[in-house]
Amino acid sequence: MTWDLIGHSWAEKMLQQHIISGQVRHAYLFTGPAGVGRRTLAIRFAQAINCLQPISPGEPCKTCRACVQIEHMQHPDLSIVQADTSGAVLKVERVRDLQRQLSLAPYEARFRIALLLHFEEANDNAQNALLKTLEEPNDRVILLMTADLAENLLPTIVSRCEVLRLHPAGLEELAAALVKNDGASPAQARLLAHITGGRAGYAIHLLREPELIEKRKIWLEDALQLMHSNRREKFSYVKDKFDKRDDRNVNKEALRAAMITWLSFWRDILLISSTADVPLTNLDFENQEKEIAVLLNLPAARAAVQGIEQGMVRLNNANLRLLAESILLQWPTLS
Numbered sequence: 001m002t003w004d005l006i007g008h009s010w011a012e013k014m015l016q017q018h019i020i021s022g023q024v025r026h027a028y029l030f031t032g033p034a035g036v037g038r039r040t041l042a043i044r045f046a047q048a049i050n051c052l053q054p055i056s057p058g059e060p061c062k063t064c065r066a067c068v069q070i071e072h073m074q075h076p077d078l079s080i081v082q083a084d085t086s087g088a089v090l091k092v093e094r095v096r097d098l099q100r101q102l103s104l105a106p107y108e109a110r111f112r113i114a115l116l117l118h119f120e121e122a123n124d125n126a127q128n129a130l131l132k133t134l135e136e137p138n139d140r141v142i143l144l145m146t147a148d149l150a151e152n153l154l155p156t157i158v159s160r161c162e163v164l165r166l167h168p169a170g171l172e173e174l175a176a177a178l179v180k181n182d183g184a185s186p187a188q189a190r191l192l193a194h195i196t197g198g199r200a201g202y203a204i205h206l207l208r209e210p211e212l213i214e215k216r217k218i219w220l221e222d223a224l225q226l227m228h229s230n231r232r233e234k235f236s237y238v239k240d241k242f243d244k245r246d247d248r249n250v251n252k253e254a255l256r257a258a259m260i261t262w263l264s265f266w267r268d269i270l271l272i273s274s275t276a277d278v279p280l281t282n283l284d285f286e287n288q289e290k291e292i293a294v295l296l297n298l299p300a301a302r303a304a305v306q307g308i309e310q311g312m313v314r315l316n317n318a319n320l321r322l323l324a325e326s327i328l329l330q331w332p333t334l335s
Contacts, residue, residue, distance in 0.1 A: 002059045003044040006177045006200035007169025008037055014164070015045050016058030024049065025162040026137035029119075029145045029153070032166030035202025038146040041166065042115055045144065046070050046078060050109040066109060077109040082117040085249060087256070087316055090122040095129040102133065102141050112138075116145040120152040127154045134160040168198030171279060182207055194283050195264075219261035220285050227292065227334045238324040251320050256312070259327070263308045269293045270301040292334070300332045307331075 003012045011030075018024045028045070030038040047060035047067045054060055060067050069075035079101050083090040098114055106112045119127075133143065134157065143161075150158045150165070169177075171193040177200070178189035184207055195216070196202040206212050222241075226234060241258070242251050264281040271278050272293035280286055293301070307330035311323050 002055070003041075003048070004181070005037060005041060005044065006174055007198070008041055008166055011041055011164050011166065012044070015041075016048065019048055019058040024142065026141065027134055027143040027145070027161040029147060029150060029158060029161035029163045030166060031147050031150050031163065033148060033168065033197075033199060035196060035199035035205065036166045036168055037199070037201045038166055039115075039117060040201055041164075042144040042146060043070060043073070046075075046113045046115070046142075049111055049113065049142065050075070050077070073115070075109065076107040077112045079112070079114045080117065081114065083121045086118075086253070088121065090119070090126050092123070092125040092129050095122070095126045099129070099133055102138060106140055110140070112141045114141065114143045116143065118147065119145045119157075120147040120149065122153075124154065127157050131156055131160075168196075169200055171198055174198050174200055174203060178203060178207060191283050194279060194281055197281065215257065216261050217284075219258050220265055220282060222258075223262050223265050224285075224288055224292075226328060226331065230333065231329070234328040235325060238321055238328065242324050243321045248320070252315060255320055255324055256315060258324075259308050259312055259315070262327075263305065263312070265289065266301060266304040266308065269296065270298070270305055273298045273301050295334055296332055304331050 002016075005012055015028075028042075030041055032038055044060070047062065047070050048054070048058050050066050050070065051060035051062075052064040052066045062068075062071070066075060070078055073080055079098055081090070081094050081098050098116075102112055102114060104112070116122075116130075122130075130143075133141075145157075145161065147153055150163055168174075171190075174196075175184075175186070175189040175193040178184040178192060179186055182204060184192065188207070192203040192206055195206065195213075222237070226237065229237065242255050245251055265285070268280045268282055268286075268289045269292055271280060272290055273296065280289070282289065307327050311318075311327045314323060
């Protein structure tokens with residue numbers, strides 16, 4: 001497809017039709033899991049709207065000054081709004097700053113475009129502040145929002161947006177695209193498709209940052225070792241990994257990365273234990289996961305999954321060391 005998207009051809013066709021027919025909405029909300037391609041879709045749409053030399057209506061050239069600047073999110077008529085750090089709260093001040101920017105006429109493009117990323121992180125005050133802009137739209141302003149779920153935003157926000165719910169691509173479709181478009185080997189592409197669950201943006205990110213795959217492998221190897229560790233060894237592991245730096249944000253992001261990987265590990269074991277006909281995530285650790293599943297019962301695997309999920313909800317405000325210890329103590333110990 002002309003926008004170089006994986007798995008979202010229906011969304012591309014819909015948005016192109018809005019441009020061709022002159023019926024572009026004043027606000028769009030792109031939802032779906034992280035890494036599914038929400039931001040990429042928004043960027044392509046912004047390029048298609050403001051391209052200086054479109055190949056055809058709704059088809060950006062991707063090479064003109066406007067397209068290149070939008071691709072790098074540096075266009076003077078593109079405003080980016082997001083929380084300062086991942087998982088932080090997007091506060092009302094950021095939205096008010098945006099509103100001041102949007103009150104100005106476009107500097108050089110047809111439209112001013114505001115890209116509000118991870119808007120589920122906006123607190124109620126920030127969301128309510130945006131309502132005025134949504135209720136009294138400027139003809140030369142377009143709002144593009146991304147969020148994990150529409151249900152995590154105020155209903156008054158969602159009702160004023162055109163909502164496009166994005167879903168992961170098929171694993172075979174994604175793997176084929178990674179081989180064709182990004183130079184991945186077939187084995188590498190298949191593994192990335194499974195690791196990401198069909199989320200194309202996440203898969204491409206991992207392909208370009210191979211050290212992240214290596215870090216994932218280390219977290220999985222740690223999980224296997226922790227299955228054979230006693231309470232004291234688990235406490236020592238937590239102190240070494242998540243309580244050795246003064247910067248809480250560094251520790252928090254390390255724990256977040258560990259929990260995401262460990263959740264996929266225990267989810268695989270849960271699927272194996274329940275004989276569910278669902279693709280596994282960690283194909284490169286499939287044999288080890290099957291060996292563990294044989295030694296455990298279904299409730300034990302389910303408890304481990306639930307413990308990590310609850311930990312992820314508490315991550316931003318919890319004592320990180322106590323949280324990590326609590327998660328590991330819920331894991332069964334294998335002899």
